[in-house]
Amino acid sequence: MAEPGRTTFLALALLHDAIERSRSAPLKPEPGVRLALAYLWSITLSKDREPFDSMWRTLLGKGRPEAEPGRVTWCGTHFATICREVRVTQDMAFQAALVKARVEMTRAANDVR
DSSP states (O other): OBOOOHHHHHHHHHHHHHHHHTTTSOOOOOHHHHHHHHHHHHTOSSOOOHHHHHHHHHHTTOSSOOSTTHHHHHHHHHHHHHHHHTTBOOOHHHHHHHHHHHHHHHHHHHHHO
16 A cells, blocks of 8 residues: 555545534535545545445435444544555554644635635
8 A cells, every 4th residue: 555646635635524524413415525535436446336435325424323423433434445445554644644634624714714
């Protein structure tokens, strides 16, 4: 497994952010999240859609379980599977980069408002 390219990292960071935001309530359908899932699926070798479709359903509260913390736990499971599918290692450096990206995305979203 290797370090992700910029586009792959951004797609994974967007998914990570969506998981964190789904802690309080299921998300409403977001085209950006769907696009990130579609892009990540497009670069897999197996072309197995199940983890990507399951992530989408779970984020929307349509998977089981619908209530947090189960929803976030299932999303984390799907996220780990997606990382393996796109050949990204979830090490400490990757986790730290995801947190940093989330802080930057939140700051940028607040600056726009």
